[in-house]
Amino acid sequence: MKRLGFSLSLLLLASLAGAQKTTLTIESWRNDDLKVWRDSIIPAFQKAHPNIQVVFAPSAPAEYNAVLDAKLKAGTAGDLITCRPFDKSLDLYKAKQVISLNGLKGLNNFDPVAKAAWSTDDGKTTFCVPMASVIHGFIYNKALFRELGLSVPKTEAAFLSTLAKIKANGKYAPLVMGTKDQWEAATVGYQNIGPTAWDGEKGRKGLISGTAQYNKGGFLQAFTSLASWKPYLPNGYQALAYPDAQNLFAQGRGVIYPAGSWDIGTFRQMNPKLEMGAFAPYSINGKKCVIDDHPDIGMGINAASKNQEAAKTFLNWVASDAFATLYANALPGFFPLANVKYTVKDPVAQEFLKWRTQCAKSFRSSYQILSRNANPNNENDLWNVSAQLLNGSMTPKAAADLVQKNLGSWYAPQKGK
Template sequence: MHSKNILRSAVVAALLAAGAAQAGTLTIESWRTDDKALWEEVLIPAFQKKYPGVTVKFAPTAPTEYDSSLNARLAGGTAGDLITCRPFDKSLDLYKKGQLEKLNGKKGLENFPASAKVAWETDDGKDTFCEPIASVIHGFLYNKKIFKELGLNEPKTTDEFFKVMDKVKASGKYTPLALGTNDQWEASQIVYTSIGAPYWHGEEGRKALINGKAKFTDAGFTEPFEVEAKYGPYLAKGYSAQTYADTQNLFASGKAAIVAAGSWDIGYYNQNAQGFELGAFPPPVPKAGDKCYISDHTDLGMGVNTKSKNKEDAYKFVEWLGSQEFADLYTNKVTGFFSLSSHTIAVKDPVAKEFLDWRKSCASTIRVNAQILNRGTPNMENELWNINSQVINGKMSPKDAAARLQSGLAKWYKPAQ
């Protein structure tokens, strides 16, 4: 009798456990460690209000370790149900390996324009494997107090930009431009692909590189290097050893007039700017009357792990990511990240609203190397980090920088040969 009771208890326990699993538990993989509180305190509770039976756990990995550790977990079958997707090749590789579900026809996707989906589609545009979430916009932030004190206006052209920095330098009181090259990525992702967009005409130039109709040695791609090469005298002493965190501290402390920034920086400066208001301006155009272009980069999406044991709830979550509710919450709670959906969003933060409003007067493009061009050796992303840092440091000429990029691309990419 005793053994039967034990058996009956075991069966009941097993059934209860199975029931609990079916009630729905989802784990989200992400590199956005700084968003943990937001997901846990705002976004997930909003989702659970609509789907009360589903438990969602946000389990991020440090950004520098995310790609390798996610790959290991996917290969070992231990990855979460929902995968936060990098744009383009890294996620496309996961899809090609059969690790991300095809999302074609899934609810929620209809709320995104084609331009938002391109970062998570196959090259032929036939399959979508991640739901778009948000983009980041690149430009410049400035210290309104310093600008007022020195009688400066927001620069519209590259010449005006240097004249503003000349006046700041002449005052002897502030660093004109907060920018360091120690970490390298800012020189490429915040500077070159941003200030360069007006020179290569955004999408027109980016697509021309992909189809072999343009080369990095063309003026549109070389001239941004020439602009960067003039930055040195306007940067803080020892800028080649200055990290991204150092740059943030320099600008937040009120010791620099301008900082080359991504919209994701707005939240940091809102909290840390010491006694001044932020202003913002888009990348200056080559000359007066030229069209404005911004780097409006598709930054993150969300896919479903093919080995998820709870795909039904995972699809519910993906559908919710395409809702007006999520677009409003994410855009206003993650300051400087802008929903890619076609919903109308009232942005509350004034500086974030300014960045977003650039879309009305400037043409949007994505980072120049994001699609297809990173697939060979030498890897263009790594090359751009290194080359742009060397140009700003005065260690490589603009002409040599362009030649090295083009010859590196031609080594493996037929249209560039």
Template sequence: MRYRHALISSALTSLGLGLALVAGSAFADDAVTLKLGSWRTEDIAVWQDKVLPAFEAKHPNIKVEFAPINTNEYNAAIQSQIEAGAGPDLLTCRPFDVNREWIGRGYFEPLADFDGMKNFAATSQAAWTDAKGAPFCLPVAAVLAGFYYNVDIFKELGLEVPKTQDEFIKVLQKIKDNGKYTPLAYGSAESWQLAYNGLYNIGPAYWHGEDGRLGLIDGTKKLTDPEFVQAFAAFAAWKPFLPAGQASLQYADMTQLFTLGKAAILPDGSWDINQVTATGLNVGVFGPPASKDGDKRYLQEMPDMAIGINKASKHKDAAKVFLTWLASPEFQEIYVNEAPGFFAMSNQPVTYKNELAQKFADLKKGAQLTPRLALDRLSAGNPPLDDEIWRVLQTMMIGDDVTPEKATAELQAGLASWYAPQKK
């Protein structure tokens, strides 16, 4: 995972009269076909059966072809196509460093003057801007991270949803003492999710979300600062509550352990909603606990994907009409309800039909939102901080030799070896 029915007149009005006239002359008489590149092959039915028919019903002279490429091949394939002067008209955009590299190579049409961007706050746009903050992709969806829990197990054991780290550990201890269920369906075989569903999930409560993340970026914070060490320690505190053989437990195994009713809590992302509810389990969700009573709540909201216009496209006017529709609640409600666990990023209200998705979305209320710690600039060099965190967390959670202090010191040394702001 490395990772709506707007009127056509209102769409054209939002683009401005000038674009409406250009659009009319450019493709009112002859149909235009746009190609949309994406890495989400699992979304073929969503786009082909739901999204694109809704758009084309209002724009019969603009056809859109959804052309996904396998996730692991997408970046290289798109780069090869565009460098050859080709590529799809519309590009699905990776967040942060990868996209910033593509912006630097001139792949995208600038969107600073695109009216649809007004529906998205600066924080929603940030994953797809250049170094000066200018936008190049329209935000489409984000994912959240939290904790799924078995409601029936909680009722059976008389447990309350924890709101602080101390309460969380006490809940885990009660489950362990009961002996009937595994407290946490969690393992260390796949290192990516130790970061994304573990440390990056609870860590913002300690490094204070954007204060800590941006502090690492500008060099005013270091990974060896107390707040980062405390975050690693809070994550390491999960170890006594993991299942036997957790070192070899893979991501799919974790989900299965939970869905079979053998574990009480699953730290995971919103993207797994369909999987965790597949067996009809009575599932609830709670957000990452605050570090202590009275502290602010933080929630990982990871910008997952956006869509931009290929600067070499011959159909930019049609592409902007499509992007305008993507900025509308009509598209957003279709997409988030056909792909539950993905969340709209605009400032316009969206209704989630999936009950668990709505509960996940409700966690955003009153919480400080922050993306994953190490994907913005901090992983653009060698060694990339995100990859290093995966590696170090795995050694910390599998053995006893790597303490939170040693882990953060090793990570800081690696980051400071190449990232200029951390060399101060």
């Protein structure tokens, strides 16, 4: 009987210990990251916090918004909500579905540019911890640079001269990008070189306040600079889709690839032997580089969660150097936004990351506030005119005028300008 009583006591103690553990569930669209979270990130957190268990429960990316909305309305959503940047997450906060994180210690590790995608328009309330961004620039084939005797261009003149040398050689496509899908022309074209031309945050915020326009100054200059790419795109680029361009570059048939850092991992998988380098957006009119350090993913707390304190513990860890090191190396090309020290092993990712110390930073001009109108939509307009510009069916001035006219048709600070 004594032995039985002792055994029951042990079982009771074990049960009580288990009851003290909290389980957090993470909602996310990054189902491609499941293995990374399961095998690396969660075990590292649980080692430091053994009383908090974490379950990563992603949905398919295209279905995430609808699935999350349904779960939130039904009261079945997880404790932690992975946040898309800007308006979708702002809508969750306005609907009181995620909580304010003001006062969370980990937020001290982020600057205003990093927090902007998950803060109210006035910047006073932040509702998701920034996790990672993607950086825009250029990836190039190092072996072909050596073969053709090329050096990394740092100015617009040097960039165009480099493209002309490649074209004169005749063996390779100088600049690997197509216009079929349109978004690349704007995203890794216009928004890649543009921030340098329009002085980064000064220009981007000027569009929001109404003191800057798409058809003036640096914004018009960016369209003019983008138009200069046209002679150097691959043969038949008008029919070239995004995967086609990736294949062309991965096979060594093109020399320079206008890129987002997200392409690094893709090229590593497509051709492990591809010798890649990277360079930052070139100087335009003598201006110092500004990189598009675009916010990609954050994480907030479900307002209905019963485990908010444990969730805050997890978010403080997400803001740490330990998380940054794990995430940056597990997903090369996705860069933690916290101002903490971390190292990246992938040499091309290292190069992208280095630009944060060499260049100023901003993000895509159309993403905050300016694309809230369904039709016309600022982001969609930039896709359309950037592709038409490269296709030769629109001049830089006509492209800029159209974008500006459509923005002024609904956005009060730009009306009549």
